[in-house]
Amino acid sequence: MTEETLTIREMCDAYGVTPRTLRFYEAKELLFPIRDGQKRLFTKSDRARLKLILRGKRFGFSLEEIRQLLDMYHIGDQQATQMSRAYEIARERLADMISQREELDSAIAELEEQLRWGEKMIASLNTPQKAAE
Amino acid sequence: MTEETLTIREMCDAYGVTPRTLRFYEAKELLFPIRDGQKRLFTKSDRARLKLILRGKRFGFSLEEIRQLLDMYHIGDQQATQMSRAYEIARERLADMISQREELDSAIAELEEQLRWGEKMIASLNTPQKAAE
DNA sequence: CGTTACATTTACGTAAACGTAAGCTTTACT
DNA sequence: AGTAAAGCTTACGTTTACGTAAATGTAACG
Structure with a gap:
């Protein structure tokens, strides 16, 4: 319940991805950062999901497949x-x-x-x- | 040394690929079918290479990577x-x-x-x- | 000889997963 | 107040691995 959120840059540095990638994942409904004004803030949940996304990718899962698997966690x-x-x-x-x-x-x-x-x-x-x- | 060659269609049926795929692989120098007039004939060597290509693909190797690996067999x-x-x-x-x-x-x-x-x-x-x- | 079947080349189209540039806010400093 | 840093949106560009269509060639069959 620690309300610690990350900015997009912190998120990028933490996981070795680009801002574009994170925005892309949001557009594809793989991540759901909250907003502070118009700025994205990534929650703990987003971080957990991103970890899973990145691992899924290493096995050649498509983002769409990953999305479906991620949904398992939230239905x-x-x-x-x-x-x-x-x-x-x-x-x-x-x-x-x-x-x-x-x-x-x-x-x-x-x-x-x-x-x-x-x-x-x-x-x-x-x-x-x-x-x- | 059995001089048994396959037409493009026989090749497709044998390996579950499309003609387009075989021509594409030839263009990318992954296969080297010989010619009977302008028709392609796939040799035993092509068949061996295709098997390796298809297996390589299942592991997410790019065609370019596969090409480099295939070259190992022929240097x-x-x-x-x-x-x-x-x-x-x-x-x-x-x-x-x-x-x-x-x-x-x-x-x-x-x-x-x-x-x-x-x-x-x-x-x-x-x-x-x-x-x- | 006509047609059907299979082959060829050329070339534009496509989906996925971002990259990249443009142009506009917002926030942070000094 | 000025400006630089970081973020945002919009939108076109890129690569890979073929799909698909158009136009043409050729070989066999009746």
Whole structure:
């Protein structure tokens, strides 16, 4: 309940984003800063949401997908219908993420193998033919 | 060395992409189909590359990044300088992927937690206030 | 020979996620 | 009061990865 709010610049410095990005997220209804006159003030809730947004982005979620997931945190009193819908989306996402992790695991393994191959190439410095395929 | 080539349509059907996508990849020098008159014919090498492209995409690699990685498979006889450069890129990518996997792991854990929370919400069907934060 | 099917090139269109510049307030200093 | 800093809105620009349409070519079928 600490009524500590951040200006747009403080927010930017704290999270490494630009003002434009924060305004954009507000326009897309991902953040809901309050106003002091016409100036934006970012609340604790906004900070929590931004953290989630940034993490979501690192996984290639679109802002729209992130918005829907964020809504999960704030429906609560809505109909169970709505709830189930959000729940469904999240379930699908989870499945995606798990299969993505599996692919990532095997890709890492393959890339590591490639790197070992690369080391061999650099080491031996010759046998130019029949490198690939 | 089986001289089996695929037309653009066969290629599309085999990999679930559109002709436009294949032509686009050729324009971006990710694929190098040979020509029969003016028609494209995709070789075994193209098919191997396309598989890698599609997998790369699933991890959010840009086509340009993918192109650079693909080149690793085909330098072989180049100078070790070039090799080291590609090697470097791959090393960085690998580091990215590993940290990405860590984040993905924790995100999956959190999402699962959220889903359990969601189940509780649906179950109890009330206590609307103080849902989030 | 006509048409249907598949291919090609060229080129403009599109969605996402901001960047960037212009021009106008508001607030803070000195 | 003057001015510089920070914020605001509006709006056009940018990149990526194709979509989509138009006009044309070519090969096979009946």
